[in-house]
Amino acid sequence: MSLSAEELLSIVRNYFRPDKDFNYRPESSPEHERFSEQWERALERMDQWRAFLRELRGALPDFDIRNVTAPCDSCFRCATYPKEKTRPITSSWSVVGCLSILAPVYTVYGVHCTYTYTDKGRDLSEEVFLYSLPPEMQGPASIIARGIEATFGAEALPREIAETRIPLIVEPQEPPETTLFHALFISEPEKIP
Structure with a gap:
């Protein structure tokens, strides 16, 4: 059963605020408290996530597969990298799988990195x-x-719903740039180790 953009917005409103009222307070916002509690519940599934990654390694033997889950994001996340590497590395790519901890949805996306070497270092x-x-x-x-569908029963989040703009702050994203993608998965998808 697919969730609508309105239903997903209703869910993520429980975990993110439309303002920065709690940014400089010693106490956490109710939304942040709920987000932390949701991660506590999600960590109970970490063994299942690790088992999924082991299965993925068998299905993708020519790739390095890493768990890049971070509890500041709204998802379990893995990154796959082709094993072939030349030196110096001038470019690389990764496919990233995300399983939301807030709703039964997932996404898979890609990142291509280009490295430029200068006398000041690497850009x-x-x-x-x-x-x-x-x-x-x-x-x-x-x-x-x-694999995510079979293991976790999650549905792919359709593009048109993922791109829905929402009136919430998912650091560093702020309205009008914030989307359901940011709230359900990660606010900076380009950031992978």
């Missing part, structure tokens, strides 16, 4: 593919998606 530029993945990312993305 990094990232390109995020939230919906239309390049051909090399499509195979791993499909395997991750099928």
